[in-house]
Amino acid sequence: MDSEQILKLYDWDDGICFRHRGRDEVPTTLVWTVRxxxxxxxxxxxxxxxxxxxxxxxxxxxxxxxxxxEPGHVAETSQ
Structure with a gap:
């Protein structure tokens, strides 16, 4: 499976990446929820x-x- 196919497995919305806080909003996906x-x-x-x-x-x-x-399970919402 290529990169584009893997990325299509996730839902994307503009946001700030947890590793790139200094950047502007970019397409991001939810990977964890912290309480x-x-x-x-x-x-x-x-x-x-x-x-x-x-x-x-x-x-x-x-x-x-x-x-x-199996790709597509980085996000807790897809597991």
Missing amino acids: PAAGGIKDVRACEECVLIMEDTRRRAAERMGTNY
Whole structure:
């Protein structure tokens, strides 16, 4: 599966990537929801570049463990 196909597995909306806070809004996807002890909910979003890095990390980990890699599960909402 190529990068474009992997990115199509996610829902995208403009936002700020958790790794690139200094950049303007770009297409991002929700990857985690943090619920701080003080209360409230904080969405953690990732840009296309970061999602592809996380997917590659997941793929390599699956290869090392001898398990099946299925793209599209970086975000907690897609698991």
